[in-house]
Amino acid sequence: MTTGSVTFDTAQQSTTGNGFLLEADGVAKAFHGVPALRNGHLKLRPGTVHALCGGNGAGKSTFLNIAMGLLRRDEGSIKIKGEVVDFRSASEALDHGIAIITQELSPVLEMTVAENIYLGREPKRLGAFIDFALLETQAQKLLDDIGFPIRANARMSNLSLAETQLVEIAKALSFDADIVIMDEPTSAIGEHEAHILFAAIDRLKHRGSGIIYVSHKLSEIFEIADEFTVFRDGNYIVSGSMKETTRKELVTHIVGREVKVVEKERPNAGAPILLEVRNLSRESEFKDISLSVAAGEVFGIYGLLGSGRTEFLEAVYGMETPTSGEVMLAGRPVPRGKPRESIKMGMAMVSEDRKDSGLVLSSSIAHNITLSALSLMAVSGFVKQQKEREVVEEMIRSQRIKTSSSELAVENLSGGNQQKVVFARCLTTNPRLLICDEPTRGIDEGSKQEIYAFLRDFAAKGHGVLVVSSEAPEILQVSDRIAIFKAGTLVDVIDGHGATQQMIMELAS
Amino acid sequence: MNANITKIATGTPSERRKAEITKDFIKSFSIILVFLAICVLFTSLNEYFLTWNNWLNLLRQSSINGILAIGVTFVILTKGIDLSVGSVMALAGMMAANLVTTGNEHLVIWSILAALGTGAVVGLANGVLIARINVPPFVATLGMLSMARGLTLIYSDGRPIANLTASLRWIGSGNVLGLPVPVLIFFAVFLIGWLTLSRTTFGRYVYAVGGNEKAARTSGISTRTIIAATYVICGLLAGLAGLVLTARTTAALPQAGIGYELDAIAAVVIGGTSLSGGRGSLVGTLFGALIIGTINNGMDLMGVSSYYQQLLKGAIIVLAVIADQIRK
Known part of the structure; x- marks a missing residue:
């Protein structure tokens, strides 16, 4: 089957013994x-x-x-x-x-890599005592075989998100499955790790396994x-x-x-500065970063995983407190470490991981949408139901959230729809500056273009957008200017009209 | 249930409102069924069970646990726990009683304020420890369980305070329109609590913080304040429960309220509120408290030994949670 025919005749091959792994x-x-x-x-x-x-x-x-x-x-x-x-x-x-690699990570943080990989299948001595030495050798061999540069005796809590994802992949591969299902395996890892993964996939292929890749x-x-x-x-x-x-x-x-690719027009020159960041630093995460976003501008930040880009955004928004430097919005200083104040001043943030920090999954779509602006729809602490319903209905319509009812818990929605709920929540406070960290992570091509168009429209109204992405084509498509982050420092700011993928990738690595 | 949801989304305004009110009850449907089943069972076993007098008695017995459980629901919704409520009851009861014994006859309002104030202060201490200093709720309130009990014993020197004035005793044994005062207090607390959780911004924030604290913070909610506030509410209601208990027993006992926190948590859990936060309702807690009260009352009527009562109550807690899992 290695060089097999590539013709696809779906109707006639449905008898057994035709060599399909899964039909x-x-x-x-x-x-x-x-x-x-x-x-x-x-x-x-x-x-x-x-x-x-x-x-x-x-x-x-x-x-x-x-x-x-x-x-x-x-x-x-x-x-x-x-x-x-x-x-x-x-x-x-x-x-x-059939083994599966999902985008949901479920590591036991206090255990080692080896213990996580063989959780519930540990080699035992005398039927009860875990043979830790053998466990570790086994796991190390597995990791070496698939070419993952991770030590089997490392504690999970010390690994990066990307490494954690690789361990999850190693775990799935340790079952020696013929069919491996990979659902967005690279959503949490950088380019470098992705190529390690692709090499591992290649080995699996040559072993004769079939991989369903989403x-x-x-x-x-x-x-x-x-x-x-x-x-x-x-x-x-x-x-x-x-x-x-x-x-x-x-x-x-x-x-x-x-699909029509979103065109971007150059914003007016000489528009007033909306966001100004001066010499912002936070511990070892990022150092001395200054940049400004003009009204009407989409400002992109490109950098590899670990370049400090997410930490920077969180400090600008106030989720984390910077150690030095200041943030000004429309000329007024933004209090440090207070998302509540940032929102009041006109910021809103679409965070990187909607399940982790974007949404209350157990709550309804309606309650998530109005969470940031609830106090604006309340009289002496009591929520005005009619007013809230109007806002929710308007947002569901304008953001095109597909659902049978606004009362459904957000956990029942697909990823793209969940992301639309996050955008809806951000918009209810009428922000002037939208901060987006990986706004299209885990979202399909059609919806991506919708989001790009939305960001461009939002900026065109005289607002500002600060967007981080690890996908070079995305940053190039939406940004008027692009800042390149590398190891916690700002390397360069380049014009987004006319920049190429090669340019920004070279600067970032 | 789906039809109801559709009504909320698409119905006329009045239809919507009705659907909205029944929504909470529908969510707690299985717990109401369990409650009715238990009632049917006891009715068939004992003719006295379904009499008006017995029901007044049952409600009176359930009211203290009910008040406590409502406070604990707020805390559990934020993914917390409060183990100190039993001790807080004793401390608050002691503070209240001391002001209105014979020979020390202040107005009863001072005694009420003393009980509520004591509860709120202890609750605030819990809240600060948990939300500001990041002590895990289990540990902070376990410490407070012991500290509040210790304070009660120190303050009272281990002796009960009796000879309460009639005005305080009325809170425990009085009637208004044929209904016992503790029951009225319980229902009033339930109504206020239910309105707070389902209608106010604060209530929404409680659910949001319990469901996903980080997302709540991203959304501009002062999560620490919300968490601390739930402990203040819980402490305040524990103080109120302590006041009612003292008034009913006509004396403040230093060992009052021992183990009450467990019945309160049991009522919340039986009522379907998730210990992992963000999900649950006060309607569930109301029926949770009623179920515990009904079991106690029914078995008392049948002369079942209290040893067996303990056993059965524990089994019902576990069964309620299993039933909830199956329903999901």
């Missing part, structure tokens, strides 16, 4: 009567990386959850190596050789995938060979229409 057809699932997946269809060949593409709400997550036993399907069939299966739990799927970063898909399948609105759309498609064609399949 799914007509898989459907509905929640409370609302179909999330209507016709899930995918055929995975051994020794290939198969990209599963689709926008938010395309049904990818539902499909994968069914494939790995977290959800039961309502209809359709799934065959693993020709055998019809219906998993009731993730461990059943694991027994059939990522919103199209450049990644074109780099490593051999075949692709596109879902849209719960339906199977098309599949084929990566070699025979183009980026534009794939995006059109995913979005269902041609």
